[in-house]
Amino acid sequence: xxxxxxxxxxxxxxxxxxxxxxxxxxxxxxxxxxxxxxxxxxxxxxxxxxxxxxxxxxxxxxxxxxxxxxxxxxxxxxxxxxxxxxxxxxxxxxxxxxxxxxxxxxxxxxxxxxxxxxxxxxxxxxxxxxxxxxxxxxxxxxxxxxxxxxxxxxxxxxxxxxxxxxxxxxxxxxxxxxxxxxxxxxxxxxxxxxxxxxxxxxxxxxxxxxxxxxx
Numbered sequence: 001x002x003x004x005x006x007x008x009x010x011x012x013x014x015x016x017x018x019x020x021x022x023x024x025x026x027x028x029x030x031x032x033x034x035x036x037x038x039x040x041x042x043x044x045x046x047x048x049x050x051x052x053x054x055x056x057x058x059x060x061x062x063x064x065x066x067x068x069x070x071x072x073x074x075x076x077x078x079x080x081x082x083x084x085x086x087x088x089x090x091x092x093x094x095x096x097x098x099x100x101x102x103x104x105x106x107x108x109x110x111x112x113x114x115x116x117x118x119x120x121x122x123x124x125x126x127x128x129x130x131x132x133x134x135x136x137x138x139x140x141x142x143x144x145x146x147x148x149x150x151x152x153x154x155x156x157x158x159x160x161x162x163x164x165x166x167x168x169x170x171x172x173x174x175x176x177x178x179x180x181x182x183x184x185x186x187x188x189x190x191x192x193x194x195x196x197x198x199x200x201x202x203x204x205x206x207x208x209x210x211x212x213x214x215x
Contacts, residue, residue, distance in 0.1 A: 097165035098135075103192035105140045108166060109159060113144075116155040121145045128194075135193040139169070144186045146176070152186055159190065166192045 026034070106123060113120050123142040131137040144152065152173075160167050170189035 097163065098193050098195055100195060100197070102194045103138050103164060103166070105138055105166065105190055105192050108162060108164060109140065109142060109190060112155055112158040112162065115158060116151050118144055118147050118151055118155050131193060134196055136196060138192045138194060140190045141170075142188055142190065144188070146183045147186065148182055149173075149184060152184065156188075164192065166190055 029037070105125070109120065109123065112118075121143045123140055126139040126141065129137050129139075144155075147155075156168055156171075167190070168188050169191045170187070172187040174185045176183045176185060
């Protein structure tokens with residue numbers, strides 16, 4: 001006899017006694033009780049089948065909704081592909097303008113001011129701050145005195161369209177009412193970024209070991 005036949009015979013032996021008890025119990029029941037149990041079993045089976053069917057329909061509906069969302073996402077990606085590529089190209093250009101060397105804000109601002117005949121009365125560099133994980137932000141405040149709007153506009157454009165990525169994040173203009181000229185005083189903040197070099201170690205305070213323990 002095969003292993004499957006032996007297993008089937010063993011199962012039948014194990015179930016023979018419980019099935020015999022169930023058959024005897026069933027024969028002892030009144031016809032009305034049998035009819036009630038039969039109807040109850042049928043109703044219970046139908047309820048279970050209905051629940052399983054509802055669950056499967058819900059799963060199918062969820063799958064259809066998921067597939068519809070995927071199709072919409074793919075359609076949106078295809079529709080805006082050119083915009084994405086254009087934005088990626090602009091980002092690559094900005095990355096190239098940042099470069100690998102620390103920015104020379106003061107020098108670039110002075111060069112642009114000389115080119116537009118603007119006098120920077122004061123300039124002050126702020127402490128650097130992290131800009132995400134990849135960059136360090138450099139900010140410089142400057143004050144320009146007795147200039148006109150056209151020269152100031154050309155100066156800002158020259159700075160922001162230069163070879164290095166520099167832009168102005170603050171601009172305050174005041175008109176000089178002490179005379180009848182069109183001269184202006186302006187306060188600006190120029191911002192540039194420095195790329196954090198990979199593998200560069202963080203500076204430790206004086207008298208402190210690299211692992212943070214004092215000598």
